[in-house]
Amino acid sequence: MSQWIRFLTFALCVAFTLIFAIAAVWVSWLGLLALVFAGLTLVGVRDMLQTKHAILRNYPVIGHIRFMLEDIRPEIRQYFVESDEDEVPFSREGRAIVYQRAKNVEDKRPFGTKQRVNAAGYQWLTHSIQPRRIENKDFRVKIGGPACTQPYNASVYNISAMSFGALSANAISALNKGAKKGGFAHDTGEGGISRYHREGGGDLIFEIGTGYFGVRDDEGNFDPEKFAKVAADDQVKMIEIKLSQGAKPGQGGMLPASKISPEIAEARGVPMDKDCISPASHSAFSTPLEMMAFIQQLRELSGGKPVGFKLCIGHRREFMCIVRAMLETDITPDFIVIDGKEGGTGAAPLEFANHMGMPLVEGLTFAHNTLRGVNLRDRIAIGASGKLIHAFDIAKALALGADWVNSARGFMFAVGCIQAQACHTNHCPTGVATQDPRRQRALVVPDKAERVYYFHKNTLKALGDMAGAAGLDHPSSFLPHHLMMREKERNMVTGEEIYPYMPEGFLLREDDDRFGYLQRWRRAASASFAPFDQGV
Numbered sequence: 001m002s003q004w005i006r007f008l009t010f011a012l013c014v015a016f017t018l019i020f021a022i023a024a025v026w027v028s029w030l031g032l033l034a035l036v037f038a039g040l041t042l043v044g045v046r047d048m049l050q051t052k053h054a055i056l057r058n059y060p061v062i063g064h065i066r067f068m069l070e071d072i073r074p075e076i077r078q079y080f081v082e083s084d085e086d087e088v089p090f091s092r093e094g095r096a097i098v099y100q101r102a103k104n105v106e107d108k109r110p111f112g113t114k115q116r117v118n119a120a121g122y123q124w125l126t127h128s129i130q131p132r133r134i135e136n137k138d139f140r141v142k143i144g145g146p147a148c149t150q151p152y153n154a155s156v157y158n159i160s161a162m163s164f165g166a167l168s169a170n171a172i173s174a175l176n177k178g179a180k181k182g183g184f185a186h187d188t189g190e191g192g193i194s195r196y197h198r199e200g201g202g203d204l205i206f207e208i209g210t211g212y213f214g215v216r217d218d219e220g221n222f223d224p225e226k227f228a229k230v231a232a233d234d235q236v237k238m239i240e241i242k243l244s245q246g247a248k249p250g251q252g253g254m255l256p257a258s259k260i261s262p263e264i265a266e267a268r269g270v271p272m273d274k275d276c277i278s279p280a281s282h283s284a285f286s287t288p289l290e291m292m293a294f295i296q297q298l299r300e301l302s303g304g305k306p307v308g309f310k311l312c313i314g315h316r317r318e319f320m321c322i323v324r325a326m327l328e329t330d331i332t333p334d335f336i337v338i339d340g341k342e343g344g345t346g347a348a349p350l351e352f353a354n355h356m357g358m359p360l361v362e363g364l365t366f367a368h369n370t371l372r373g374v375n376l377r378d379r380i381a382i383g384a385s386g387k388l389i390h391a392f393d394i395a396k397a398l399a400l401g402a403d404w405v406n407s408a409r410g411f412m413f414a415v416g417c418i419q420a421q422a423c424h425t426n427h428c429p430t431g432v433a434t435q436d437p438r439r440q441r442a443l444v445v446p447d448k449a450e451r452v453y454y455f456h457k458n459t460l461k462a463l464g465d466m467a468g469a470a471g472l473d474h475p476s477s478f479l480p481h482h483l484m485m486r487e488k489e490r491n492m493v494t495g496e497e498i499y500p501y502m503p504e505g506f507l508l509r510e511d512d513d514r515f516g517y518l519q520r521w522r523r524a525a526s527a528s529f530a531p532f533d534q535g536v
Contacts, residue, residue, distance in 0.1 A: 163191025176200025178452025340386025368401030
């Protein structure tokens with residue numbers, strides 16, 4: 001029944017058109033009302049047939065109220081509402097820039113910055129009196145260490161992990177087809193590779209979570225033969241082991257059997273009559289040394305494709321345990337993705353979303369400097385994810401040590417997400433985060449694929465313009481000293497002062513204990529994640 005409530009207003013318009021048209025035979029002035037409702041009926045028909053606005057396809061006629069409120073909201077906010085932008089999931093101005101870039105329309109804004117430039121914490125990039133013009137904005141980074149025989153030339157901006165099942169079939173199709181056209185990568189999320197990933201033809205980063213979906217046996221354990229078959233696909237460019245997710249680190253998950261569709265079962269390799277369990281930790285390894293062996297196994301089974309892992313930094317010592325295992329085995333991942341706790345999901349307990357896991361800036365800086373400290377940074381590429389949407393976000397991440405950036409939120413906006421925060425209800429109004437075929441019909445794949453392509457293209461253009469304004473030839477040249485921030489009134493500091501690059505090899509020499517790196521390094525062991533003593 002709830003499916004049809006969305007069309008109630010349109011149905012009433014049709015009904016009133018007929019009622020007043022008939023009544024006009026006896027009371028002529030009722031014909032005017034019939035014409036009014038006939039006009040609204042035609043508006044509803046147009047709404048359901050058009051392909052540009054998902055809201056109108058799902059909510060004909062009444063959906064126009066949302067756009068009217070959007071038009072007046074800035075004035076309401078400015079004159080009547082005192083609220084902090086950080087208190088909402090993402091600011092309207094932030095979403096507006098994404099929508100403008102996705103639609104390939106002008107994104108310049110009048111009357112200067114919308115940011116609070118005089119507030120503590122405000123950040124900016126320094127620019128040069130001699131800026132440079134960067135013609136080629138297709139910025140790339142080569143991912144693949146010494147043991148990798150099929151390195152991947154990745155874009156510096158890619159689609160972060162979002163599983164089929166969490167997102168609709170139409171959303172996955174639009175994302176992948178946009179990635180194909182733009183030549184950038186689409187992370188599958190831990191839900192396996194669906195038919196909608198494959199039909200788009202875009203480059204895939206195949207994420208393997210604790211449930212080993214798509215590459216598991218009947219008991220839920222990792223199946224090497226199934227993995228080798230999946231990894232052999234030319235569309236799969238990299239393999240990513242998910243250790244933890246920024247929005248809910250330390251959490252597993254369960255998809256009830258009632259929500260498992262035939263397509264989800266096909267992608268995940270699970271039965272439809274049982275709850276689908278994602279454990280909190282991996283069963284294929286339990287120690288840092290076993291983890292390195294697993295990475296080596298995946299690299300061999302994939303024919304030498306880049307293999308890495310993703311995590312939100314928790315106990316810093318545990319990350320150092322993994323690094324010690326790299327040194328002892330001489331097995332290194334080709335990449336590491338640092339996921340900040342800012343990352344979003346539709347399935348995180350409130351306390352986890354707010355208070356578990358390390359924010360991206362601190363996690364990225366720690367991982368980057370730890371690898372520098374053991375002379376492994378040149379062998380391992382670093383990706384960053386966690387609320388990175390605009391060119392400044394990317395530039396900042398690159399300055400603090402990342403080689404490339406992934407975004408989920410930005411690309412969700414590009415396919416029509418309005419942050420209705422109904423992801424967990426299956427009632428997403430724009431068809432992005434729902435498995436309801438009637439609701440996801442609103443998301444028209446060809447149109448949204450174009451928006452994904454243009455959002456990526458125009459964001460990289462903005463990134464190139466910022467790099468050129470700083471006097472650089474490539475965004476990879478951003479360093480901490482290009483970043484500045486206000487600590488408090490009349491007191492500004494550089495990123496180099498707060499997030500410095502530690503000296504190469506300092507952990508091996510044990511000659512620099514700034515920020516507590518060395519004391520944790522001494523407690524880390526390759527044979528176990530357990531500490532020699534207490535502390536993180």
